[in-house]
Amino acid sequence: MTTSKLALLGGTPTITSPLEPFRSMGEDEVHAAAAVVRGGVLSAYIGAPGDGFMGGPHVRDFEARAAAYFGVKHAIAVNSWTSGLVAAVGAIGVEPGDEIITTPWTMSATAMAVLHWNAIPVFADIDPQTFNIDPASVERLITPRTRAILAADIFGQSADMPALRAIADRHGLKLLCDTAQAPGSLTGSLTGTRFTGTLADIGGFSLNYHKHIHCGEGGILVTDDDRLARRLCLIRNHAESVIGSEEPAELANMIGFNFRLGEIEAAIASVQLGKLEARVRSRQRAAAQLDAGLAGLHGLRTPKVVADGTHVYYVYGMTFDPATAGVPRAKVVEALRAEGVPGVMAGYQNLHLLPMFRHKIAYGTQGFPWTSPYCSSDVTYGPGTCPVAEELHASTFIGLSLCLCELPPQDVDLMVTAIRNVWSQLDALKAA
Numbered sequence: 001m002t003t004s005k006l007a008l009l010g011g012t013p014t015i016t017s018p019l020e021p022f023r024s025m026g027e028d029e030v031h032a033a034a035a036v037v038r039g040g041v042l043s044a045y046i047g048a049p050g051d052g053f054m055g056g057p058h059v060r061d062f063e064a065r066a067a068a069y070f071g072v073k074h075a076i077a078v079n080s081w082t083s084g085l086v087a088a089v090g091a092i093g094v095e096p097g098d099e100i101i102t103t104p105w106t107m108s109a110t111a112m113a114v115l116h117w118n119a120i121p122v123f124a125d126i127d128p129q130t131f132n133i134d135p136a137s138v139e140r141l142i143t144p145r146t147r148a149i150l151a152a153d154i155f156g157q158s159a160d161m162p163a164l165r166a167i168a169d170r171h172g173l174k175l176l177c178d179t180a181q182a183p184g185s186l187t188g189s190l191t192g193t194r195f196t197g198t199l200a201d202i203g204g205f206s207l208n209y210h211k212h213i214h215c216g217e218g219g220i221l222v223t224d225d226d227r228l229a230r231r232l233c234l235i236r237n238h239a240e241s242v243i244g245s246e247e248p249a250e251l252a253n254m255i256g257f258n259f260r261l262g263e264i265e266a267a268i269a270s271v272q273l274g275k276l277e278a279r280v281r282s283r284q285r286a287a288a289q290l291d292a293g294l295a296g297l298h299g300l301r302t303p304k305v306v307a308d309g310t311h312v313y314y315v316y317g318m319t320f321d322p323a324t325a326g327v328p329r330a331k332v333v334e335a336l337r338a339e340g341v342p343g344v345m346a347g348y349q350n351l352h353l354l355p356m357f358r359h360k361i362a363y364g365t366q367g368f369p370w371t372s373p374y375c376s377s378d379v380t381y382g383p384g385t386c387p388v389a390e391e392l393h394a395s396t397f398i399g400l401s402l403c404l405c406e407l408p409p410q411d412v413d414l415m416v417t418a419i420r421n422v423w424s425q426l427d428a429l430k431a432a
Ligand SMILES: Cc1ncc(COP(=O)(O)O)c(C=O)c1O
Pocket: 080, 081, 082, 083, 106, 107, 109, 110, 152, 178, 180, 181, 206, 207, 208, 217, 218, 219
């Protein structure tokens, strides 16, 4: 390979103009949205008992398609996956002060959903190669107050659900899963291969603008449990004002929200669902090309894909060994960005290091919910509690966010050339 002087050191960037952005919408979505607008009913929900409680025809149609696609009994549309997570934690019936063990290596919404019900997030450490929650760390954190495990299928592949399920069953816990970033990935289970996100008691996906398929903002909950499905539907649509005299007592006394997806978004989401498989294949092709192109680079390890699953590459997550490469990660990342490589990530959010957790104040100024009389938890946050996640964030994780670009083979080639160019001049980078 010919090398050219690194852009960071005064040369010309390998990638001189922005790569083709992700083209997520087509004429089918335009027609679907226009048909809803022409019909004039943009939402058919009513927050009271009756037919409108479950939403309009496009919401119901999208839910039926999603349930069939993902192979679950119930798919429940919501107006964001953040809403979906809040509904999921509420549906399992947590008590204030209950602990839910979750991962620090995820988007803030995962843990915030726990705090919305005045329950306590407890952060387990992660696996250094898959970046997903480490089942052994989960088991060490279980106390009599633990109520559930909330995993995330981060970057595009499943957490170790068989191990998490076994732990949950052994300790009588609920298992929830945040599959925002991994729709369409597959995971092995005792009953054969299933879609990631469907093995938890409640799982689900984000439909926000950056995801594999989207409708602007939205989410979809999945569960095989009738009772949990009913509770999710109640929380989605003003629970307490919907509860009728026919409801079993255990479904009463519930706080509900307006988590309802609109008809336009649902119509677009149905079209997008039909495109999921092709999107997944396209990301997998790009990732295979990156794997081959980046093989053998000193100190860089390309993503690990677990043996019994598939990865859908929301993020192409790598680990970097600064000692082997002889250059700190910050320098390498600076050089990659200067070469024009899109979506370069240095580390990823560690939720347990956020000010809210370090200072233990989620609401007001008094330290709620940790200081509430219902909370007997002495959980600790801050540096040292999740050392694997912290080291990855501080110095050894490099990611490529693949959700930004269309990634035809020639563009992936350009990315590979740019990255290899940086690697071929690590000595010059070190000296600079
Ligand atoms: C892991 C994870 N959880 C939750 C969310 C929240 O999803 P939404 O934006 O649909 O509310 C996201 C969104 O990026 C995410 O990546």
